[in-house]
Amino acid sequence: MRLDWGNPDRPNSYIGRSVPRPNAARLVEGRGRYVDDIVLPRMLHVAFVRSPHAHARILRIATDEAQSAKGVRRVFTGADLCDVCSPWVAVLAHLKGIKSAPQHPIAVERATWTGEPVAAVVAETRAAAEDGAALVDVDYEVLPAVVDMETALDPATPLIHPDLGDNLTFQRLHEKGDVDAIFSAASHVVEATFRTGRHTGVCLEPRSILAEWNPGERQLTVYHSTQAPHMMQSVLAKHLDLPESRVRVICGDVGGSYGIKVHVYPDEVATAAIARVMGRPIKFIADRTESFATDIHARDHRITGRIAVDENGKILAIDIDDLTGIGPYSVYPRTSAIEGNQVVNLCGGPYDFQTYRAQTTVVLQNKTPTCQYRAVGHPIACAVTEGLVDMAAEKVGLDPVEMRRRNLIADDAYPYTSAAGMKFEALSHHRSLEKLVALMDYKGLRAEQAQLRERGVYRGIGIASFIELTNPSPFMYGIGGARISAQDGCTVRMDPDGSVVALSGVTEQGQGTEAILAQIVAEAVGVEVGEVRIITGDTQTTPYGGGTWASRGAGIGGEAALQAGLALRANILEVAGAMLQAKADTLDIRAGRIVDSNGGIERMDLAELGRIVYFRGDTLPRELSREMVATRHYITSEYAFAFTNGVQASWLEVDVETGFVKLLKHWCVEDCGRIINPMLVDEQIRGGIVQGIGGALYEECLYDGDGQLLNANMADYLVPMAAEMPDMVVGHVETPTAESALGAKGAGEAGTAGAPGAVMNGINDALRPLGARLTEMPFTPERVLRALGKLTK
Amino acid sequence: MNAEGMFRRQVEVALTVNGEPVEARVDAGKHLVDFLRLDLGLTGSHAGCEHGVCGACTIRVNGEIVRGCLVLTAQLDGAEVWTVEGVSETGEMRALQDAFVQRNALQCGFCTPGMLFAAAELVERGGRPSREEIREHMSGNYCRCTGYEAIIDAIEQVTSDQEGAR
Amino acid sequence: MKATRVGYWRADSVEAALGALRSAAGSAQLLAGGQSLVASLNLRLADETNLIDINGLTELEGVSDEGDRIRVGALTRHRTLETAPLVASSAPALAEAAVLIAHAAIRTRGTLGGSLAYADPAAELPACMVALEADIVARSADDRRRIPAESFFEGLFQTALAEDEMIEAVEVPKAGPLERQVVLELARRSGDYAMVGLVLRADVEGHALARSRIAYFGLGAVPVLARGAMSALEAGDLDAAVAALAQDLDPPSDLHASAEYRLHLAGVLLRRAVARARAEGGST
Structure with a gap:
């Protein structure tokens, strides 16, 4: 059965409509159920003693006083958990040469960043656990800390893990074509060094876990605020030495994740290990200050880039040298080398050129570990590429839009393999750019800009084209040996009342997965969307799947749901045919009723069909299959990733006296393939843009020379707030992937991928008449003034 | 007066929460959000930072919005407290809640109860605030998911409907 | 983070609060709006302490006309500074400053006296007092004195208040026609x-x-x-x-x-x- 996408009036046409999310109605009444809302009998709370030093040897831990404090039940050190929890090493086989050291849930001999857990105090309340933690007395021998990634590999720099031989985790050089020859012969070469600030996700709901060991069933049940329940099941089973079948991970409402909650955190594993030891439910809810110090950080990069163009502005070659510091450990199990790897894969991505060199160097340091955060590597690659493209355009004398028209991969050039070796099935850079130019009235804005400049008002327009990696195949993690599923499954069943339940392996983090799955299933089966209930986030009941990461929910989870729904529809029609003495292919299901395909005359409703199947099966032919349930799985196979594309524009004003940047408006046109729910896609884009703006203008984890994190609170770490954010116009081009029937690609990274580059180019466009250029994020007012030469010290 | 003797580590309070009388004995340092969540099971109020910046814990005390994490329960003897659970039952925030759902002005929902209380205060002031004024009023409530625009849209919808109805 | 352990006592009169403050001899502090104090307790930045809650002392709240000056009670909330007509006409800087303080849900609790006594150098209201030549009315169990704002702020989070003194009010000269x-x-x-x-x-x-x-x-x-x-x-x-x-x-x-x-x-x-x-x- 095929869906007639071209006809918006087709029956049950939920796919493509802005249906409100069913779970939103519950959440606005405060009826969410986040991990911290769950209370279990005999539950205890754990608080962690954390290293105050970036690098220190743990000489002695005195726990007596804490142990006897009011409400404290038990204190654990790293050594106490060694017998119940094995350490992990975060490497992947396909990242050649990657190395990291064994990491324990609680530090055993040395603490390697400020915030690493050193002991755990279990008590009746979180407050009592914190009181107890304050009484744990740890003797440290402070060791020299590796703080600056630029010198991490110098021979004089101490080794964080002497067994590794150096502080290098991973290095990759990709080279295509004779880069040096092209650069030496090119008409124009421009070069710049870019920095992206180390920042973090700041999920409003902190990391949360509640673990319960049931000795009778020998089962560990974990309520977890996570994006990947099945991955966590596998990890906990492996390191607590339990069969996977005896670990159940339940993921209810999640208060934001953005990639932060897809990693293995030592304090969370320790919580599960402690539950296993104590046989009582143990809850750990990170507080805000420990979230800043222990949630993964990301995007700590220095990138030097060069671009060679001919006299007409045609891009000939790009050369990238990327350096990133990832903290003391590669983060389990996805590794901390992926971000640098993505920079190599994605730089220059929108453009038609074939000579490319890119190297990433991934080094250790004594800071909070970094790992994959929303739009992994994309905002870095996009900002570097778009920054270089704008500089080249200026050098050649081209308008930034014209520069892009000359260089973006042609819309009819697909399939296309990029200089970085990325395979693109079908992208729409030019259509997207033209749509953007029309949406924003580019010419009108340029005229306004010129007028205002005469009055000393400095406004700028920044354009950033981008590509976005979605729908990952096993080439992302699975081939490296990680038990992270790229496949996902969905089970759809019809109950006796004719309503439909769908169980999916992808998860809901607020982005609307459950809404789009309901839409897809409703359309596929042929019922009203309100008749579909979705169940996600339980390893014991849902089909096995990967969860939510790399924008895979709609494209992969959605296709599995579509196929399962269509299969159930076929099953239902077969039974209906037998009941109605009609051929199944002359019948259809529309709005919960069996109808004649031609004419749509109602024959029976699904509740009646359900009544007969479930309660009067005796009246049906004996040989008739009556499976009111179907399961389908989906995995991409033709392309390693479904790339999407888009382009953003930022319109902003720089106060050249104060350096303050005011965002006036922002546009994004993107192509995520088939759009299932336009409203949800738009809000993913907008939320993503603001996260990108955060990195561009505000957010940075600031460290001193000793590796102390200086702004681990909401007052000093600046996240974007409503007053400073612009209104955002979102437009779409739809190029469905032909790999799936649904044709959906992801949309979760696009906003974040392009926003920093657009803002950077906007600032530089505004300041061009004054000869200033900024390439170091975040673009604080003080950095703007320094670029303007108004501060000299 | 004996100073040491008069200070209590635990304090008796009697207040009303969502219109119902509550009597409790609480640790003197326990903030209101923990009291609501841990003692009363009112988990709709969320603690996002516990230092008064994120706004997730915004609720109503004695008719005014406050940061629940910056008010000690001990201070609330005789107070009248309303949480998202209570105002959902009375229906007084229905228009805002419906607008949030229709406009998808929430994703993960963690900030939403606090957002609603902040928004309701603006709506109650009446008038038709500009988008800039709405943004300014909502600038103490952090949302990482939406990028704020849908929230501003939803509030603008309600304030403009309200004015239109006058 | 959860607050360090604290002791709590609710004052039912200014006199009782001042008596308690004196007898505590430095081991207690006044809890007014609490918008900085409770945050620092929650962050465990403060040691164990005793709190004298003065929030119920309504005689410390409000703005009154005193001829050539206005008097603003120490417990006057920022929200009142924002909205009181007498403030707008006589000391508009206070109203303008108040809306710059944090956000609406903090301004409903935060107090003028609390802000001045906390003496955060980045805060708006202390600078208003200095610019407007206000007097800080300090009161102890047996004394009341007026401290010119300029000499009230002595250092980082330090004021001229003695251990047993509290701010009762401030007196601000009314703005002239020009x-x-x-x-x-x-x-x-x-x-x-x-x-x-x-x-x-x-x-x-x-x-x-x-x-x-x-x-x-x-x-x-x-x-x-x-x-x-x-x-x-x-x-x-x-x-x-x-x-x-x-x-x-x-x-x-x-x-x-x-x-x-x-x-x-x-x-x-x-x-x-x-x-x-x-x-x-x-x-x-």
Whole structure:
């Protein structure tokens, strides 16, 4: 059965409509159920003693006083958990040469960043656990800390893990074509060094876990605020030495994740290990200050880039040298080398050129570990590429839009393999750019800009084209040996009342997965969307799947749901045919009723069909299959990733006296393939843009020379707030992937991928008449003034 | 007066929460959000930072919005407290809640109860605030998911409907 | 984080609160709006302490007309400063400053007295007091004294209050018919502590500024009166006033801004404040 996408009036046409999310109605009444809302009998709370030093040897831990404090039940050190929890090493086989050291849930001999857990105090309340933690007395021998990634590999720099031989985790050089020859012969070469600030996700709901060991069933049940329940099941089973079948991970409402909650955190594993030891439910809810110090950080990069163009502005070659510091450990199990790897894969991505060199160097340091955060590597690659493209355009004398028209991969050039070796099935850079130019009235804005400049008002327009990696195949993690599923499954069943339940392996983090799955299933089966209930986030009941990461929910989870729904529809029609003495292919299901395909005359409703199947099966032919349930799985196979594309524009004003940047408006046109729910896609884009703006203008984890994190609170770490954010116009081009029937690609990274580059180019466009250029994020007012030469010290 | 003797580590309070009388004995340092969540099971109020910046814990005390994490329960003897659970039952925030759902002005929902209380205060002031004024009023409530625009849209919808109805 | 253990006592009169404060001999502190104090308890920045809750003392709240001055009770909430007509007409800087303090849900609790006693150098209201030549009325169990704002703020989070004293009220001279008051600040995000802010008070006639006072916040351990700039303004020389700031101010460097940047912004704000005062005074 095929869906007639071209006809918006087709029956049950939920796919493509802005249906409100069913779970939103519950959440606005405060009826969410986040991990911290769950209370279990005999539950205890754990608080962690954390290293105050970036690098220190743990000489002695005195726990007596804490142990006897009011409400404290038990204190654990790293050594106490060694017998119940094995350490992990975060490497992947396909990242050649990657190395990291064994990491324990609680530090055993040395603490390697400020915030690493050193002991755990279990008590009746979180407050009592914190009181107890304050009484744990740890003797440290402070060791020299590796703080600056630029010198991490110098021979004089101490080794964080002497067994590794150096502080290098991973290095990759990709080279295509004779880069040096092209650069030496090119008409124009421009070069710049870019920095992206180390920042973090700041999920409003902190990391949360509640673990319960049931000795009778020998089962560990974990309520977890996570994006990947099945991955966590596998990890906990492996390191607590339990069969996977005896670990159940339940993921209810999640208060934001953005990639932060897809990693293995030592304090969370320790919580599960402690539950296993104590046989009582143990809850750990990170507080805000420990979230800043222990949630993964990301995007700590220095990138030097060069671009060679001919006299007409045609891009000939790009050369990238990327350096990133990832903290003391590669983060389990996805590794901390992926971000640098993505920079190599994605730089220059929108453009038609074939000579490319890119190297990433991934080094250790004594800071909070970094790992994959929303739009992994994309905002870095996009900002570097778009920054270089704008500089080249200026050098050649081209308008930034014209520069892009000359260089973006042609819309009819697909399939296309990029200089970085990325395979693109079908992208729409030019259509997207033209749509953007029309949406924003580019010419009108340029005229306004010129007028205002005469009055000393400095406004700028920044354009950033981008590509976005979605729908990952096993080439992302699975081939490296990680038990992270790229496949996902969905089970759809019809109950006796004719309503439909769908169980999916992808998860809901607020982005609307459950809404789009309901839409897809409703359309596929042929019922009203309100008749579909979705169940996600339980390893014991849902089909096995990967969860939510790399924008895979709609494209992969959605296709599995579509196929399962269509299969159930076929099953239902077969039974209906037998009941109605009609051929199944002359019948259809529309709005919960069996109808004649031609004419749509109602024959029976699904509740009646359900009544007969479930309660009067005796009246049906004996040989008739009556499976009111179907399961389908989906995995991409033709392309390693479904790339999407888009382009953003930022319109902003720089106060050249104060350096303050005011965002006036922002546009994004993107192509995520088939759009299932336009409203949800738009809000993913907008939320993503603001996260990108955060990195561009505000957010940075600031460290001193000793590796102390200086702004681990909401007052000093600046996240974007409503007053400073612009209104955002979102437009779409739809190029469905032909790999799936649904044709959906992801949309979760696009906003974040392009926003920093657009803002950077906007600032530089505004300041061009004054000869200033900024390439170091975040673009604080003080950095703007320094670029303007108004501060000299 | 004996100073040491008069200070209590635990304090008796009697207040009303969502219109119902509550009597409790609480640790003197326990903030209101923990009291609501841990003692009363009112988990709709969320603690996002516990230092008064994120706004997730915004609720109503004695008719005014406050940061629940910056008010000690001990201070609330005789107070009248309303949480998202209570105002959902009375229906007084229905228009805002419906607008949030229709406009998808929430994703993960963690900030939403606090957002609603902040928004309701603006709506109650009446008038038709500009988008800039709405943004300014909502600038103490952090949302990482939406990028704020849908929230501003939803509030603008309600304030403009309200004015239109006058 | 959960608060360190605290002791709590609710005062039912000003006299009782002052008696308790004296007998606690430094082991207790007053809990007013609590918008800084409770945050610091929750962050475990404060040691175990005892709290004397004065929130119920309504006699400490409110704004009253005292002839040539207005009196603002210590427990007056920021929200009241924002909205009280008497504040708007007699000390508009207080209303303008109040809306710059954090956010609506904090301004309903935070108090004037609390802000002054906490003496955060980046806070708006202490600088208003200094610019407007307010007196801080301090009271102990057996005494009441008026402390000029200029000598009230002694250092980083330090005031002239004795251990057994509390702020009862402030008295602010009423603005004269020619007086203009301007509060400007630069904060990265609305409601954040300002990197730099100033309160300007002056009588404006045509282009000329007389009786001008300029108090900066966020630029030192206490609100800083820019005396050199004030006398240059008096002489009608704005450029000289901005130049004088280099001597008047010695700003700190911190996470959010360097000293050099702060000094630069101080000059920008001064020009903008003077321009606004002149515009409001009817000049251009």
